Amino acid sequence: MSVVSCRDVTRSFGDLAAVDGVSLSVEQNEVVGIIGPNGAGKTTLLNCLEGLDVPTSGSIDVLGFCPVKDAHVLAQRVGVQLQHAALLPRLKVGEALELFSSFYARPMPWRPLLETLGIAAKEKSYVAKLSGGERQRVFIALALIHDPELLFLDELTTSLDPQARLAMWEVVRDIRRRGKTVVLTTHYMEEAEALCDRVAIINQGRLVALDTVRGLISAHGGDSTLRLTLDRPTPPTLTSVEGVSSVNSDNAVTIIRGRGAFAQNVLSHLTQAGAVVTDMTMSSPGMEEVFLNLTGRTMREAP
Ligand SMILES: Nc1ncnc2c1ncn2[C@@H]1O[C@H](COP(=O)(O)OP(=O)(O)OP(=O)(O)O)[C@@H](O)[C@H]1O
Structure with a gap:
């Protein structure tokens, strides 16, 4: 059974089909990247896979469950990287991790996670006072705290400096080595090449190609x-x-x-x-x- 299965999914906003008839599957232990120009529909598709948005038509299974109806089951098994600090401004980093740990049956020890992500020194800093890149890493730590089987990452390294980006790639590789599945969006081709087993290219809401990097280059590279x-x-x-x-x-x-x-x-x-x-x-x-x-x-x- 595929970890993620998405069949003919369309999400329209008025006349605009932000996601337009997308079908794709993600298998266990794959890292699949979604790339495409601005406004292509990547975040809308990811929101539907995460159960944060509901497709206008089509169907989605995640680990055999419906992302919307079975959100409570999936919350224990799926990790989602937050994009905004809105819910954490008055918390310190360590407090945020402690709070999120309390939501799960089997949380990971979070201090080693902060070490791996290079933000151990920020444990006592307020989330609101962190730089964009540091906050990004806190959100990754929060998404990983329950050691999820499936991880959704939206623009994982967008505000990170090159060194932090490479460290983050190692985090994703380690997640994959541990048998997990990752779906990520990125604006960086080298990130897709470095991390992804397969890459989905979305343009104007449509899936225009989905293959390994090597397969894509040989079919469409010229x-x-x-x-x-x-x-x-x-x-x-x-x-x-x-x-x-x-x-x-x-x-x-x-x-x-x-x-x-x-x-x-x-x-x-x-x-x-x-x-x-x-x-x-x-x-x-x-x-x-x-x-x-x-x-x-x-x-x-x-x-
Ligand atoms: N809630 C909404 N209401 C109306 N239109 C929306 C809504 N959310 C997204 N859209 C539109 O849907 C299209 C796809 O947006 P989406 O954010 O999914 O693109 P994206 O590929 O993630 O873009 P980016 O690379 O800029 O993040 C855009 O034209 C956007 O304006």
Whole structure:
């Protein structure tokens, strides 16, 4: 049985289908990322999965339960990262963790959790006085306090500095190593590449792709680029080499785009032609190219 199963889910606000016919499943011990441009519907979808919002149509199962009707059962087994400090301003970090521990049958010891998240020194600070990144880490600690089987993380590392972001990635990897399941949204392609077993790309409410990073790049990444400096003018025969889609010259550099084993084919072709390669670089498409090809926008335009 899938941990999360979402069938043909639509959530409309008036005429706007913020989530539009999304079907997806998340299996046990997977980390699945949801990415998409601003306003794509990621948070709305996550809210529906978390039981904070109700789909206009379609159905959702989480651990075999309905996220809305069975919220009390799921609360013990699912962790949700809060986004706003509204309910905690007058509490100190340690008090907030103590309070949340009291909600659960088997809470984890929270001091080691603060250590792992790098905020042990903030135990006696008011939540309201923390920096954005520190508060974010408190919310992660609160989401983890009952050692949930399934964790929902919405923009996990958005206000964190690079060091804290890497530490947070380790936290997620550790959660996965312990057999848990994670569904996260992110605006960072490198985060999706680093953490996710599969990535769902949402655009205008619709699920446009769902696959491993490698699968997405091979299906939607487009061409790789090989830049060569040769000891002679570019042989015109390069255009007919298997896998090559285009050949251009820029000053002394030959720029060849293609797919599959095109680079190897090009090099053998040049060797046979007696040409000498004096410099060579190769760049392959990544998730940025996948995102651009599927949504028409770069990720930098999106946040
Ligand atoms: N309660 C609401 N009432 C009306 N419209 C809403 C509501 N919540 C979301 N929307 C709209 O639904 C669309 C999807 O919003 P959502 O917050 O899910 O996008 P997102 O992908 O999470 O965006 P971002 O990356 O900016 O966080 C947006 O056009 C948003 O304005």
